[in-house]
Amino acid sequence: MTAAPLGDAARILAVLLGACFGTGLLLIALGALRRPTHGEEDRGGWRRRLAGRLPVSWNKRRFTVALVAGVAVGALTRWPVAALLTTAALLTLPGLLGSDSAAARRTERMEALALWTEMLRDTLSAAAGLEQAVLTTADIAPSALRRELGDLAVSVRSGQSLPASLRSFADEVDDPLADVVVAALVMAAQRQASQLAALLGELADSVREQVAMRQRIDAGRASIRAGVRVTVTVTLGMAVGLTVFNRPYLDPFNTLSGQVVLAIVGALFALSFTWLTAIGRLHEPVRLIDPTPAGARGEAGRTL
Known part of the structure:
Protein backbone atom coordinates (compact mmCIF):
# COMPACT_ATOMS: atom_id res chain seq x y z
CA MET A 1 0.00 0.00 0.00
CA THR A 2 1.56 3.26 -1.13
CA ALA A 3 1.33 6.55 0.72
CA ALA A 4 -1.01 9.17 -0.69
CA PRO A 5 0.72 11.99 -2.51
CA LEU A 6 0.80 15.39 -0.93
CA GLY A 7 -2.08 17.63 -2.02
CA ASP A 8 -1.60 21.05 -3.57
CA ALA A 9 -2.58 22.78 -0.35
CA ALA A 10 -0.08 20.71 1.63
CA ARG A 11 2.67 21.45 -0.87
CA ILE A 12 2.00 25.18 -0.75
CA LEU A 13 1.98 25.04 3.04
CA ALA A 14 5.27 23.10 3.04
CA VAL A 15 6.88 25.67 0.74
CA LEU A 16 5.66 28.55 2.93
CA LEU A 17 6.90 26.84 6.08
CA GLY A 18 10.24 26.18 4.42
CA ALA A 19 10.49 29.84 3.37
CA CYS A 20 9.67 30.98 6.91
CA PHE A 21 12.17 28.53 8.34
CA GLY A 22 14.89 29.70 5.95
CA THR A 23 14.16 33.35 6.71
CA GLY A 24 14.39 32.62 10.42
CA LEU A 25 17.74 30.88 9.96
CA LEU A 26 18.99 33.83 7.91
CA LEU A 27 18.00 36.31 10.62
CA ILE A 28 19.61 34.17 13.32
CA ALA A 29 22.80 33.80 11.29
CA LEU A 30 23.00 37.51 10.50
CA GLY A 31 22.46 38.32 14.17
CA ALA A 32 25.16 35.87 15.24
CA LEU A 33 27.67 37.13 12.69
CA ARG A 34 26.97 40.81 13.26
CA ARG A 35 29.88 42.55 14.93
CA PRO A 36 28.64 44.04 18.22
CA THR A 37 29.02 47.78 18.77
CA HIS A 38 30.98 49.23 21.66
CA GLY A 39 27.90 49.48 23.85
CA GLU A 40 26.85 45.89 23.11
CA GLU A 41 30.18 44.18 23.80
CA ASP A 42 29.28 43.20 27.36
CA ARG A 43 25.85 41.90 26.38
CA GLY A 44 27.00 40.13 23.19
CA GLY A 45 29.18 37.46 24.74
CA TRP A 46 27.00 34.59 23.59
CA ARG A 47 26.95 36.03 20.05
CA ARG A 48 30.71 36.22 19.88
CA ARG A 49 31.03 32.67 21.21
CA LEU A 50 28.53 31.41 18.61
CA ALA A 51 30.29 33.24 15.78
CA GLY A 52 33.63 31.87 17.03
CA ARG A 53 32.39 28.30 16.70
CA LEU A 54 31.35 28.76 13.08
CA PRO A 55 33.87 28.23 10.26
CA VAL A 56 35.60 31.39 9.12
CA SER A 57 34.23 30.97 5.59
CA TRP A 58 30.63 31.06 6.86
CA ASN A 59 30.16 34.77 6.37
CA LYS A 60 26.94 36.70 5.82
CA ARG A 61 27.19 36.44 2.04
CA ARG A 62 27.47 32.65 2.08
CA PHE A 63 24.58 32.34 4.53
CA THR A 64 22.39 34.56 2.36
CA VAL A 65 23.23 32.73 -0.88
CA ALA A 66 22.73 29.31 0.72
CA LEU A 67 19.36 30.18 2.24
CA VAL A 68 18.05 31.88 -0.89
CA ALA A 69 19.13 28.91 -3.02
CA GLY A 70 17.54 26.51 -0.53
CA VAL A 71 14.23 28.35 -0.63
CA ALA A 72 14.36 28.44 -4.45
CA VAL A 73 15.02 24.71 -4.68
CA GLY A 74 12.21 24.03 -2.23
CA ALA A 75 9.82 26.15 -4.26
CA LEU A 76 10.79 24.46 -7.55
CA THR A 77 10.75 20.89 -6.30
CA ARG A 78 8.12 21.34 -3.57
CA TRP A 79 10.34 19.22 -1.33
CA PRO A 80 11.06 20.83 2.06
CA VAL A 81 13.88 18.38 2.69
CA ALA A 82 15.52 19.39 -0.59
CA ALA A 83 15.52 23.01 0.58
CA LEU A 84 17.29 22.06 3.81
CA LEU A 85 19.81 19.80 2.05
CA THR A 86 20.60 22.50 -0.52
CA THR A 87 21.20 25.07 2.21
CA ALA A 88 23.48 22.71 4.13
CA ALA A 89 25.34 21.71 0.96
CA LEU A 90 26.09 25.29 -0.09
CA LEU A 91 27.39 26.05 3.39
CA THR A 92 29.67 23.04 3.75
CA LEU A 93 30.65 21.67 0.35
CA PRO A 94 32.73 24.65 -0.91
CA GLY A 95 35.10 24.28 2.02
CA LEU A 96 35.18 20.50 1.64
CA LEU A 97 35.70 20.40 -2.11
CA GLY A 98 37.90 23.46 -2.53
CA SER A 99 41.62 23.62 -1.97
CA ASP A 100 42.82 23.52 1.63
CA SER A 101 44.06 27.10 1.66
CA GLN A 215 53.79 18.50 2.86
CA ARG A 216 53.74 14.68 2.79
CA ILE A 217 50.54 14.65 4.84
CA ASP A 218 48.95 17.26 2.59
CA ALA A 219 49.76 15.10 -0.43
CA GLY A 220 47.90 12.19 1.18
CA ARG A 221 44.96 14.41 2.06
CA ALA A 222 44.78 15.61 -1.53
CA SER A 223 43.82 12.11 -2.70
CA ILE A 224 40.99 11.99 -0.14
CA ARG A 225 39.68 15.36 -1.25
CA ALA A 226 39.86 14.27 -4.90
CA GLY A 227 37.76 11.19 -4.11
CA VAL A 228 35.20 13.32 -2.30
CA ARG A 229 35.02 15.71 -5.26
CA VAL A 230 34.31 12.84 -7.67
CA THR A 231 31.63 11.37 -5.38
CA VAL A 232 29.87 14.69 -4.85
CA THR A 233 30.06 15.67 -8.53
CA VAL A 234 28.59 12.36 -9.71
CA THR A 235 25.84 12.42 -7.07
CA LEU A 236 24.79 16.00 -7.75
CA GLY A 237 25.01 15.49 -11.52
CA MET A 238 22.76 12.46 -11.31
CA ALA A 239 20.25 14.29 -9.09
CA VAL A 240 20.10 17.32 -11.39
CA GLY A 241 19.89 15.14 -14.50
CA LEU A 242 16.99 13.12 -13.12
CA THR A 243 15.19 16.28 -12.03
CA VAL A 244 15.51 17.92 -15.44
CA PHE A 245 15.24 15.00 -17.86
CA ASN A 246 13.30 12.31 -16.01
CA ARG A 247 11.20 13.96 -13.32
CA PRO A 248 8.57 11.18 -13.17
CA TYR A 249 11.31 8.88 -11.85
CA LEU A 250 11.43 11.04 -8.72
CA ASP A 251 7.67 11.11 -8.12
CA PRO A 252 7.93 8.80 -5.07
CA PHE A 253 9.68 11.66 -3.25
CA ASN A 254 6.47 13.71 -3.55
CA THR A 255 4.99 11.67 -0.71
CA LEU A 256 5.57 12.16 2.98
CA SER A 257 7.39 8.84 3.24
CA GLY A 258 9.52 9.86 0.25
CA GLN A 259 10.57 13.02 2.06
CA VAL A 260 11.55 10.95 5.08
CA VAL A 261 13.66 8.67 2.87
CA LEU A 262 15.27 11.72 1.22
CA ALA A 263 16.11 13.13 4.66
CA ILE A 264 17.72 9.82 5.67
CA VAL A 265 19.75 9.66 2.47
CA GLY A 266 20.89 13.27 2.94
CA ALA A 267 21.87 12.56 6.56
CA LEU A 268 23.92 9.54 5.47
CA PHE A 269 25.76 11.63 2.88
CA ALA A 270 26.41 14.32 5.50
CA LEU A 271 27.80 11.75 7.94
CA SER A 272 30.07 10.24 5.30
CA PHE A 273 31.45 13.63 4.23
CA THR A 274 31.96 14.58 7.88
CA TRP A 275 33.89 11.37 8.46
CA LEU A 276 36.04 11.95 5.37
CA THR A 277 36.80 15.45 6.60
CA ALA A 278 37.67 14.17 10.08
CA ILE A 279 40.16 11.55 8.88
CA GLY A 280 41.95 14.17 6.79
CA ARG A 281 42.18 16.79 9.57
CA LEU A 282 45.46 17.47 11.34
CA HIS A 283 45.43 17.86 15.11
CA GLU A 284 47.68 20.77 16.01
CA PRO A 285 49.92 20.43 19.08
CA VAL A 286 49.27 22.50 22.18
CA ARG A 287 50.92 25.91 22.20
Whole structure:
Protein backbone atom coordinates (compact mmCIF):
# COMPACT_ATOMS: atom_id res chain seq x y z
CA MET A 1 0.00 0.00 0.00
CA THR A 2 1.56 3.26 -1.13
CA ALA A 3 1.33 6.55 0.72
CA ALA A 4 -1.01 9.17 -0.69
CA PRO A 5 0.72 11.99 -2.51
CA LEU A 6 0.80 15.39 -0.93
CA GLY A 7 -2.08 17.63 -2.02
CA ASP A 8 -1.60 21.05 -3.57
CA ALA A 9 -2.58 22.78 -0.35
CA ALA A 10 -0.08 20.71 1.63
CA ARG A 11 2.67 21.45 -0.87
CA ILE A 12 2.00 25.18 -0.75
CA LEU A 13 1.98 25.04 3.04
CA ALA A 14 5.27 23.10 3.04
CA VAL A 15 6.88 25.67 0.74
CA LEU A 16 5.66 28.55 2.93
CA LEU A 17 6.90 26.84 6.08
CA GLY A 18 10.24 26.18 4.42
CA ALA A 19 10.49 29.84 3.37
CA CYS A 20 9.67 30.98 6.91
CA PHE A 21 12.17 28.53 8.34
CA GLY A 22 14.89 29.70 5.95
CA THR A 23 14.16 33.35 6.71
CA GLY A 24 14.39 32.62 10.42
CA LEU A 25 17.74 30.88 9.96
CA LEU A 26 18.99 33.83 7.91
CA LEU A 27 18.00 36.31 10.62
CA ILE A 28 19.61 34.17 13.32
CA ALA A 29 22.80 33.80 11.29
CA LEU A 30 23.00 37.51 10.50
CA GLY A 31 22.46 38.32 14.17
CA ALA A 32 25.16 35.87 15.24
CA LEU A 33 27.67 37.13 12.69
CA ARG A 34 26.97 40.81 13.26
CA ARG A 35 29.88 42.55 14.93
CA PRO A 36 28.64 44.04 18.22
CA THR A 37 29.02 47.78 18.77
CA HIS A 38 30.98 49.23 21.66
CA GLY A 39 27.90 49.48 23.85
CA GLU A 40 26.85 45.89 23.11
CA GLU A 41 30.18 44.18 23.80
CA ASP A 42 29.28 43.20 27.36
CA ARG A 43 25.85 41.90 26.38
CA GLY A 44 27.00 40.13 23.19
CA GLY A 45 29.18 37.46 24.74
CA TRP A 46 27.00 34.59 23.59
CA ARG A 47 26.95 36.03 20.05
CA ARG A 48 30.71 36.22 19.88
CA ARG A 49 31.03 32.67 21.21
CA LEU A 50 28.53 31.41 18.61
CA ALA A 51 30.29 33.24 15.78
CA GLY A 52 33.63 31.87 17.03
CA ARG A 53 32.39 28.30 16.70
CA LEU A 54 31.35 28.76 13.08
CA PRO A 55 33.87 28.23 10.26
CA VAL A 56 35.60 31.39 9.12
CA SER A 57 34.23 30.97 5.59
CA TRP A 58 30.63 31.06 6.86
CA ASN A 59 30.16 34.77 6.37
CA LYS A 60 26.94 36.70 5.82
CA ARG A 61 27.19 36.44 2.04
CA ARG A 62 27.47 32.65 2.08
CA PHE A 63 24.58 32.34 4.53
CA THR A 64 22.39 34.56 2.36
CA VAL A 65 23.23 32.73 -0.88
CA ALA A 66 22.73 29.31 0.72
CA LEU A 67 19.36 30.18 2.24
CA VAL A 68 18.05 31.88 -0.89
CA ALA A 69 19.13 28.91 -3.02
CA GLY A 70 17.54 26.51 -0.53
CA VAL A 71 14.23 28.35 -0.63
CA ALA A 72 14.36 28.44 -4.45
CA VAL A 73 15.02 24.71 -4.68
CA GLY A 74 12.21 24.03 -2.23
CA ALA A 75 9.82 26.15 -4.26
CA LEU A 76 10.79 24.46 -7.55
CA THR A 77 10.75 20.89 -6.30
CA ARG A 78 8.12 21.34 -3.57
CA TRP A 79 10.34 19.22 -1.33
CA PRO A 80 11.06 20.83 2.06
CA VAL A 81 13.88 18.38 2.69
CA ALA A 82 15.52 19.39 -0.59
CA ALA A 83 15.52 23.01 0.58
CA LEU A 84 17.29 22.06 3.81
CA LEU A 85 19.81 19.80 2.05
CA THR A 86 20.60 22.50 -0.52
CA THR A 87 21.20 25.07 2.21
CA ALA A 88 23.48 22.71 4.13
CA ALA A 89 25.34 21.71 0.96
CA LEU A 90 26.09 25.29 -0.09
CA LEU A 91 27.39 26.05 3.39
CA THR A 92 29.67 23.04 3.75
CA LEU A 93 30.65 21.67 0.35
CA PRO A 94 32.73 24.65 -0.91
CA GLY A 95 35.10 24.28 2.02
CA LEU A 96 35.18 20.50 1.64
CA LEU A 97 35.70 20.40 -2.11
CA GLY A 98 37.90 23.46 -2.53
CA SER A 99 41.62 23.62 -1.97
CA ASP A 100 42.82 23.52 1.63
CA SER A 101 44.06 27.10 1.66
CA ALA A 102 44.43 27.19 5.45
CA ALA A 103 46.89 24.27 5.45
CA ALA A 104 48.85 25.77 2.55
CA ARG A 105 49.00 29.14 4.30
CA ARG A 106 50.25 27.56 7.54
CA THR A 107 52.92 25.60 5.67
CA GLU A 108 54.06 28.83 4.01
CA ARG A 109 54.23 30.55 7.40
CA MET A 110 56.26 27.67 8.84
CA GLU A 111 58.75 27.97 5.97
CA ALA A 112 58.96 31.71 6.62
CA LEU A 113 59.55 31.02 10.34
CA ALA A 114 62.42 28.66 9.50
CA LEU A 115 63.94 31.25 7.15
CA TRP A 116 63.65 34.02 9.77
CA THR A 117 65.25 31.78 12.40
CA GLU A 118 68.18 31.15 10.06
CA MET A 119 68.44 34.89 9.40
CA LEU A 120 68.63 35.50 13.16
CA ARG A 121 71.32 32.83 13.50
CA ASP A 122 73.44 34.35 10.74
CA THR A 123 73.02 37.87 12.09
CA LEU A 124 74.00 36.80 15.61
CA SER A 125 77.03 35.02 14.17
CA ALA A 126 78.17 38.42 12.90
CA ALA A 127 78.47 39.57 16.56
CA ALA A 128 75.23 41.61 16.55
CA GLY A 129 73.16 41.78 19.72
CA LEU A 130 69.83 39.94 19.92
CA GLU A 131 67.67 43.07 19.85
CA GLN A 132 69.60 44.51 16.92
CA ALA A 133 69.38 41.16 15.11
CA VAL A 134 65.59 41.11 15.56
CA LEU A 135 65.26 44.66 14.21
CA THR A 136 67.55 43.95 11.26
CA THR A 137 65.85 40.74 10.20
CA ALA A 138 62.35 42.21 10.66
CA ASP A 139 63.10 44.78 7.96
CA ILE A 140 63.87 42.02 5.43
CA ALA A 141 61.34 39.50 6.72
CA PRO A 142 59.79 36.77 4.54
CA SER A 143 56.47 37.86 3.05
CA ALA A 144 54.39 35.29 4.98
CA LEU A 145 55.47 36.83 8.31
CA ARG A 146 56.21 40.38 7.20
CA ARG A 147 53.25 41.95 8.99
CA GLU A 148 53.88 40.15 12.31
CA LEU A 149 57.62 40.85 12.26
CA GLY A 150 56.92 44.45 11.29
CA ASP A 151 54.71 44.80 14.36
CA LEU A 152 57.49 43.22 16.44
CA ALA A 153 60.01 45.78 15.20
CA VAL A 154 57.60 48.67 15.84
CA SER A 155 56.99 47.41 19.37
CA VAL A 156 60.72 47.19 20.15
CA ARG A 157 61.45 50.61 18.65
CA SER A 158 58.63 52.15 20.68
CA GLY A 159 60.44 51.25 23.90
CA GLN A 160 58.69 48.00 24.90
CA SER A 161 61.01 45.36 26.30
CA LEU A 162 62.18 42.65 23.91
CA PRO A 163 60.68 39.72 25.90
CA ALA A 164 57.24 41.40 26.02
CA SER A 165 57.45 42.22 22.30
CA LEU A 166 58.38 38.65 21.49
CA ARG A 167 55.42 37.31 23.49
CA SER A 168 53.11 39.64 21.59
CA PHE A 169 54.66 38.34 18.37
CA ALA A 170 53.98 34.74 19.47
CA ASP A 171 50.33 35.59 20.25
CA GLU A 172 49.93 37.19 16.82
CA VAL A 173 51.50 34.30 14.91
CA ASP A 174 49.54 31.75 16.99
CA ASP A 175 51.67 28.74 16.06
CA PRO A 176 53.25 26.09 18.34
CA LEU A 177 56.54 26.13 16.40
CA ALA A 178 56.76 29.91 16.69
CA ASP A 179 56.29 29.50 20.44
CA VAL A 180 59.38 27.28 20.60
CA VAL A 181 61.51 29.88 18.77
CA VAL A 182 60.11 32.73 20.86
CA ALA A 183 60.73 30.84 24.11
CA ALA A 184 64.40 30.39 23.17
CA LEU A 185 64.70 34.09 22.28
CA VAL A 186 62.98 35.21 25.50
CA MET A 187 65.28 33.07 27.63
CA ALA A 188 68.29 34.45 25.76
CA ALA A 189 67.08 38.04 26.24
CA GLN A 190 66.46 37.55 29.97
CA ARG A 191 69.41 35.35 30.89
CA GLN A 192 72.01 36.09 28.21
CA ALA A 193 72.09 32.47 27.06
CA SER A 194 75.19 31.37 25.24
CA GLN A 195 75.33 29.42 21.99
CA LEU A 196 72.03 30.98 20.88
CA ALA A 197 73.10 30.95 17.23
CA ALA A 198 73.67 27.18 17.31
CA LEU A 199 70.33 26.66 19.05
CA LEU A 200 68.53 28.75 16.41
CA GLY A 201 70.15 26.68 13.68
CA GLU A 202 68.83 23.49 15.27
CA LEU A 203 65.37 25.03 15.65
CA ALA A 204 65.37 26.07 11.98
CA ASP A 205 66.25 22.51 10.95
CA SER A 206 63.43 21.17 13.16
CA VAL A 207 60.93 23.57 11.61
CA ARG A 208 61.98 22.53 8.12
CA GLU A 209 61.48 18.87 9.06
CA GLN A 210 57.99 19.74 10.27
CA VAL A 211 57.31 21.51 6.96
CA ALA A 212 58.44 18.45 4.98
CA MET A 213 56.23 16.19 7.09
CA ARG A 214 53.19 18.44 6.60
CA GLN A 215 53.79 18.50 2.86
CA ARG A 216 53.74 14.68 2.79
CA ILE A 217 50.54 14.65 4.84
CA ASP A 218 48.95 17.26 2.59
CA ALA A 219 49.76 15.10 -0.43
CA GLY A 220 47.90 12.19 1.18
CA ARG A 221 44.96 14.41 2.06
CA ALA A 222 44.78 15.61 -1.53
CA SER A 223 43.82 12.11 -2.70
CA ILE A 224 40.99 11.99 -0.14
CA ARG A 225 39.68 15.36 -1.25
CA ALA A 226 39.86 14.27 -4.90
CA GLY A 227 37.76 11.19 -4.11
CA VAL A 228 35.20 13.32 -2.30
CA ARG A 229 35.02 15.71 -5.26
CA VAL A 230 34.31 12.84 -7.67
CA THR A 231 31.63 11.37 -5.38
CA VAL A 232 29.87 14.69 -4.85
CA THR A 233 30.06 15.67 -8.53
CA VAL A 234 28.59 12.36 -9.71
CA THR A 235 25.84 12.42 -7.07
CA LEU A 236 24.79 16.00 -7.75
CA GLY A 237 25.01 15.49 -11.52
CA MET A 238 22.76 12.46 -11.31
CA ALA A 239 20.25 14.29 -9.09
CA VAL A 240 20.10 17.32 -11.39
CA GLY A 241 19.89 15.14 -14.50
CA LEU A 242 16.99 13.12 -13.12
CA THR A 243 15.19 16.28 -12.03
CA VAL A 244 15.51 17.92 -15.44
CA PHE A 245 15.24 15.00 -17.86
CA ASN A 246 13.30 12.31 -16.01
CA ARG A 247 11.20 13.96 -13.32
CA PRO A 248 8.57 11.18 -13.17
CA TYR A 249 11.31 8.88 -11.85
CA LEU A 250 11.43 11.04 -8.72
CA ASP A 251 7.67 11.11 -8.12
CA PRO A 252 7.93 8.80 -5.07
CA PHE A 253 9.68 11.66 -3.25
CA ASN A 254 6.47 13.71 -3.55
CA THR A 255 4.99 11.67 -0.71
CA LEU A 256 5.57 12.16 2.98
CA SER A 257 7.39 8.84 3.24
CA GLY A 258 9.52 9.86 0.25
CA GLN A 259 10.57 13.02 2.06
CA VAL A 260 11.55 10.95 5.08
CA VAL A 261 13.66 8.67 2.87
CA LEU A 262 15.27 11.72 1.22
CA ALA A 263 16.11 13.13 4.66
CA ILE A 264 17.72 9.82 5.67
CA VAL A 265 19.75 9.66 2.47
CA GLY A 266 20.89 13.27 2.94
CA ALA A 267 21.87 12.56 6.56
CA LEU A 268 23.92 9.54 5.47
CA PHE A 269 25.76 11.63 2.88
CA ALA A 270 26.41 14.32 5.50
CA LEU A 271 27.80 11.75 7.94
CA SER A 272 30.07 10.24 5.30
CA PHE A 273 31.45 13.63 4.23
CA THR A 274 31.96 14.58 7.88
CA TRP A 275 33.89 11.37 8.46
CA LEU A 276 36.04 11.95 5.37
CA THR A 277 36.80 15.45 6.60
CA ALA A 278 37.67 14.17 10.08
CA ILE A 279 40.16 11.55 8.88
CA GLY A 280 41.95 14.17 6.79
CA ARG A 281 42.18 16.79 9.57
CA LEU A 282 45.46 17.47 11.34
CA HIS A 283 45.43 17.86 15.11
CA GLU A 284 47.68 20.77 16.01
CA PRO A 285 49.92 20.43 19.08
CA VAL A 286 49.27 22.50 22.18
CA ARG A 287 50.92 25.91 22.20
CA LEU A 288 53.89 26.37 24.51
CA ILE A 289 53.01 30.01 25.27
CA ASP A 290 49.40 30.42 26.34
CA PRO A 291 47.61 33.46 24.91
CA THR A 292 47.40 36.07 27.64
CA PRO A 293 45.29 39.26 27.73
CA ALA A 294 47.31 42.37 27.08
CA GLY A 295 46.68 43.76 30.55
CA ALA A 296 47.97 40.64 32.26
CA ARG A 297 50.81 39.80 29.87
CA GLY A 298 53.42 41.74 31.80
CA GLU A 299 52.67 39.87 35.04
CA ALA A 300 52.14 36.43 33.49
CA GLY A 301 55.20 36.74 31.25
CA ARG A 302 57.52 36.51 34.27
CA THR A 303 56.62 32.84 34.59
CA LEU A 304 58.13 31.96 31.21
